[in-house]
Amino acid sequence: MYNKMKQIFKGLFSQILLLIVLFSTSCSEQQNEKSLKIIDVAGSVGGGRITDISEVVKEIRYIPLETSEKSLVSDRPRVIYENGKIFINDRTDSIKIYDNGGKFLRNFGRRGRGPQEYLFPQVVFVTPHKGNFMITTAITDRCVIKYDSTGKYLGKFILPRNENFYQENPLWIDDNTYIAPIRIYTDKPEFAAVIYDSLGQIKFPIPIPTLPAFEVFKEMEPATVMDRNGKKIYLENDSKVKEIMNPDMPFLYRYKDKIRVVYESNDSVLSIGSDLIVDTPYIFNFGKFRNYSMDRSSIDVAKGEHVSLMGRDRIMETDNFLLLHVALRGYAHEPYEKKRDRGDGSYVLNDSYAIFNKENGKFSFLNQTEKGVLGFREDLMDGPPFWPTFVSNDNSMVMIISAASLIEYASNHTVSPKLAEIVKNLSENDNPVVVIAR
Secondary structure, three states, X not given: OHHHHXXXXXXXXXXXXXXXXXXXXXXXXXXXXXXXXEXXXXXXXXXXXXXXXXXXOOOEEEEEOOOOOOOOOOOOOEEEEEOOEEEEEOOOXXXXXXXXXXXXEEEEOOEOOOOOOXXXXXXXXXXXXXXXXXXXXXXXXXXXXXXXXXXXXXXXEEOOOXXXXXXXXXXXXXXXXXXXXXXXXXXXXOEEEXXXXXXXXXXXXXEOOOOHHHOXXXXXXXOOEEOOOOOEEXXXXXXXXXXXXOOOOOEEEEEOOEEEEXXXXXXXXXXXXXXXXXXXXXXXEOHHHOOOOOOOOOOOOOOOOOOEEOOOOOEEEOOOEEEEEEEOHHHOOOOEEEEOOOOOOEEEEOXXXXXXXXXXXXXXXXXXXXXXXXXXXXXXXXXXXXXXXXXXXXXXXXXXXXXXXXXXXXXXXXXXXXXXXXXXXXXXXXXXXXXXXX
């Protein structure tokens, strides 16, 4: 399987659809996704429209999280919503769990170095069917710790380590299959991601697309690497070891029982399930706005003459829509200024959100509801512009907003009576409000 996949994935990704058809046919008679969809980004560059949330969902709920000493949420929280429970992962060492109405259930934390403990919960993943959750730790001996929906310990496994690369945080495919992108190489770059089982055995390597524009890899200073026993494999002063950053590390997200694999350099979205059959459900048409330059040194999300997907939330998917975050750079029709968080000035951003309707094939950029404010116009309860940071398995789109921000918005805008009543019972120091649209 290893050598076969290596051969199949070689070559330009412009030919990937043919390769995937050949691979899928040779491995299984199962049907791929209904049809390949072309997303015409190029045809929409230069304009957009204000888009109402009611075009995408039927209802929206504002859920204030219970505020107490045990449940207090710190800054920059990440929200997950699955199986009727709200999980909050913030800058503390614990995970806070609330019910569907915002009632605090428990504060889950196992700080320490023991077999069921961790120093910092870097990533939390909730399995969509059972509600079990997994914690990827940020300690040197990186591992995944698994719990059931009540917090009962189910076991852990060490993330597989290879002498040729370091991987990023994994995504769950099924109970015995995980996928992780590769960020750094210590040898010649060859694979973009790896699929492995719960014993850490690599089952399926995904090679890097051999596009000329991304053959330039940046060398890094060697860093200390630990093996499973805490022994240093490479020392910081070992001049023989070269670390190479992957400039096109794939972005992974989950949709139903599939993992989507997205490269900034590539126009294809790959899809992989537990059967390890690869499919291509979407291809982006960037047209003349795609950049083929070999020199990437002067290009970032704000500068350059090309269009690409961007950010940690570059794609989210429901049954009917793709929600996209796009870097328009020099082609932005609505550039805006934003203050720096640290208060030392402002800078111009050239990004935009966009939506693709999977049913009718229409793509459009979302114009700003107010200058510098991105997202859907929230016309169901007349709340602040909405853009999710998480999409659940049941198509619930979820975002989180601080109580102070919601209070400020309601004081400067006319909101619905129902939302006004919610805001009236908030104070600026309360826990944030989770907004769920579906």
